[in-house]
Amino acid sequence: MSLEIVPDPAAKAAANAGVPDESYDVDVPYTPDPEQVAAVEKYEDRFLDRELSWMRFNQRVLELAEDERLPLLERTRFLAIFTSNLDEFFMVRVAGLKRRIAAGLAVRAASGLMPREVLEQIWTTTRELTRRQAELFRDQIVPALREHDIELVRWDDLSPEEQKYCKKLFKSRIFPVLTPLAVDPAHPFPYISGLSLNLAVLIRNPQTGKDHFARVKVPPIFDRFVPLGSSGTGARFVPLEDVIGAHLKRLFPGMEVLEAHTFRVTRNEDLEVEEDDAENILAALEKELLRRRFGPPVRLEVEESISDSVLDLLKEELDVTADEVFRLPGPLDLRGLHGIADLSHEVLKYPAFVPTTHPRLAEVESAAPVDVFKAARRHDILLHHPYDSFATSVQRFIEQAAADPHVLAIKQTLYRTSGDSPIIDALIDAAEAGKQVLVIVEIKARFDEQANIRWARKLEQAGCHVVYGLVGLKTHCKLAMVVRDEGEQWGIRRYTHIGTGNYNSKTARLYEDLGLITTDEQVGEDVAHLFNNLSGWSRNASYQQLLVAPDSVRLGLVDQIHREIAHHQAGRPAAIRLKANSVVDEAVIDALYLASQEGVPVQLLVRGICALRPGVPGLSENITVRSVLGRFLEHSRVFSFENGGEPVTWIGSADMMHRNLDRRVEVLVRLPDPESVEEVRGLLDLAFAPTTDAWELESDGSWTRNVGDVHLQETLIERQRRRRTSS
Missing domain, CATH: 3.30.1840.10 (Polyphosphate kinase middle domain)
Structure with missing residues (x-):
């Protein structure tokens, strides 16, 4: 498996379009030379087997059942x-x-x-x-x-x-x-x-x-x-x-x-x-x-x-x-x-937990729900489920859009949804109210195929425009866009939600995910282009704030990893931290190996499969891999780069697997707000803290439990409770 990637010019342009040049103060773009490529590829056993790595993951689940500290x-x-x-x-x-x-x-x-x-x-x-x-x-x-x-x-x-x-x-x-x-x-x-x-x-x-x-x-x-x-x-x-x-x-x-x-x-x-x-x-x-x-x-x-x-x-x-x-x-x-x-038997379970409304969406001196559109116009809203309520954020966003007479259109992707989905009901209400509603339904979502076929037909009968994605690709991205007419002064404004998890009100209480509600014009423009790609014959592959698979996610991330190496070589701050469900893609792993060899610290937080071998002398001694399992299923995907002192963070739907990068429509969005970037970096700081309870991957593929005093999820629950008490 070769480290060097030689894309066609159009694909390279698409990847670079998702990585604004001004955010990388790099004098000369970094390109590995043949000797550096060979220095990585000489380690023929550098990849762990993905199936056996999955078995190790399920072993960690079993170890939770064996953990006498749990209820x-x-x-x-x-x-x-x-x-x-x-x-x-x-x-x-x-x-x-x-x-x-x-x-x-x-x-x-x-x-x-x-x-x-x-x-x-x-x-x-x-x-x-x-x-x-x-x-x-x-x-x-x-x-x-x-x-x-x-x-x-x-x-x-x-x-x-x-x-x-x-x-x-x-x-x-x-x-x-x-x-x-x-x-x-x-x-x-x-x-x-x-x-x-x-x-x-x-x-x-x-x-x-x-x-x-x-x-x-x-x-x-x-x-x-x-x-x-x-x-x-x-x-x-x-x-x-x-x-x-x-x-x-x-x-x-x-x-x-x-x-x-x-x-x-x-x-x-x-x-x-x-x-x-x-x-x-x-x-x-x-x-x-x-x-x-x-x-x-x-x-x-x-x-x-x-x-x-x-x-x-x-x-x-x-x-x-x-x-x-x-x-x-x-x-x-x-x-x-x-x-x-x-x-x-509540005494034998985790203490009861109720998600709270995000502070920017919380009711203030009024029994009426906050206007999500007004809140989003004031400031980007970074959601962290299940700590932030899905019902009073994403679900309310779609429901208010369906009821708002100023909303002209709603466009949304659906991969998995719950059986009594309020999102589906809201989309139907919107279509029946005369709004343009486009729904990209992925009917090939594994083990949810029958349910998705049923919802697709129900949506069609209500007058929604239903598209079944692209031939040969699963539409796995998590996108919603609301187009609203805000009068002569502001004109047409796009409100977008991009998430790491499905539009499923039930799993949103059990899965840890991130989501961004924003009115950023460039993000809205990119998402509009992508919906046109999914529903029509448009083949625009150039985005400013998005990385989109299969065109540019792998290329864009490898390019960013290479740029971190350039920052490090130039004496600027450089570090890479990724959070994913699985890390298997050989090209991404080889790029991380190269970063390690060049001295860039790399930290991975992987819930499930990891084919990368950390801690191998000469190859990956600057890479650490952790896994957090617990009450909630860690599901968000985060890609954070130190970027010479001007941190860049992406969130989205893509895991580092061949199927995600080559056979699915996946989206990563660059967080446009520095405050959101710092919030996500703080979450990663907590996850990688030496005192945090986690498993750590050894170079032979085994995992060792680091029984720390701090548990990531319980700490975040406590933060949320304090926020609720102080509000």
Whole structure:
């Protein structure tokens, strides 16, 4: 992977257009010479494997569940999150590895590993981590919950009264829903849906003495853990499959039930839509969604008590190898622990937190909400969710625009939104009021495709102009623009919101994100051009305050990294700090390696995957990598440069991954207000402080917990509480 990037002139101009020259007081633009390039590229093992790095990320999630300093029900929730994360990883990433191997397209990754080698390490690590999860659940979480009168028990632990209650429940509610499916010459092996929990049942006909196999699906419409009633603040729960397993004779009357074991299949659920060949991408995607349900299996989880004969049958019928089988202590599928974590035991949870309205949007001596437009005209508004309320900022911005008679048009991108989205409702209201409403809906947002198709059609029916993005690219940027007529004195003014997170009122309470509401004319002009690119045939790739993928994000950031090197060489202040979900792109990493070799300090805050090796002598000893996990999902992307003493900071939607930089429409905006720049730099100061609790990446790819006295998120919550008290 080469460090040197030689763009075509148009792309180079686009990148430079996003980096105003006057902000870089550099005498001569820095370009690495061949010797410097070679000094980086001689380290052939300089990239960590992205899939194995993801496994390390999920291990950090598991370590949160193991952390006895956290409230008990929060630890329980992290066990459920660990399971959900691993499910998606197998459905997409492992499925992709298997597909490449099967197609004969297996090529060596940047890490130097072949797909087969990566797959084998994934299997080994998964066995280790899932065994660790099961033991943590059984040996620590269950006993700790019991001490607080929350009991997770198995069928044999139930009292006669509780078994009687379950028998009645089974008869009245569960039994009518169940559909036992037998396997014999007249009944082929049934289709097993992905991530469903099932019972593999071996029965015998007492008249013939012949054994038969049957499958019973555990209905997902019921609670995963069945409540057995409560007394005081306590409660007892039994897994739903235990209740079904204890009453199998009712499903197979006249037959002898020999064995019953739970199992679960994970399937390839990644989508492959050939957009160039599809006359209608909406119809093509709907067809592909149907196909996804029948993707090939990539993992089989079974309870460790399963007999070899039943397991062999499952392996043969599902066409899975021994490597893809994971024998685990029961119960399987700990996603159901979300239901336990939701119990109303507040003393076992994080202290209640309510976001507050941003100070510039807070009501003053009035019961009426602040006019977002008036506030934005006075000053840029930098939002930090979930500490700043999404409802009283971004949502109110769109709602006021929909109701304001002076607003002429609203343009917005939607990647993921909530099921009862106030944003969708506001856009519909605006269209019905006669405003021009353009919505760029990304219907290929992974696992939200069906919901986005539904919202797209609803918006179209209301009169909105709905565009499904660009062929071959996912529209991942987070943009909203309101065009307002402000009379003869001011004319037409654009109000823009550019964020790092989705327009989703639910996840905005759980995801840490940044957003900018501004009336900056150049930002508004850039965003207007970009919407024209997305909705029409315009191909303007030149922006003054934006970096836009796939044209200029990589080039623009690498150029800024090079300029930091030039500042350092000229004796001016130079430093690089990046915050992202993932850092994988080799060109960006190589540029950071070069900065390190030249003496520029580099700090990365990476929530998930990081392919960069820090602390390698001669290569990256000036680079440190941290990871913060906790109550909120760290989701914002920040790119901060010391810039010779005139700091520059960008925020936006792009992670440093190939898919973001090459196959998505992503946007970074340069913060136009020095006060906003300093605010973000202060957040980074706190994140990288030596006393802040975080994981630190070692050069071998392992992570070490730095158990500091300061927790980033709790500190920001406390700041927000003090702000609310003093207001």
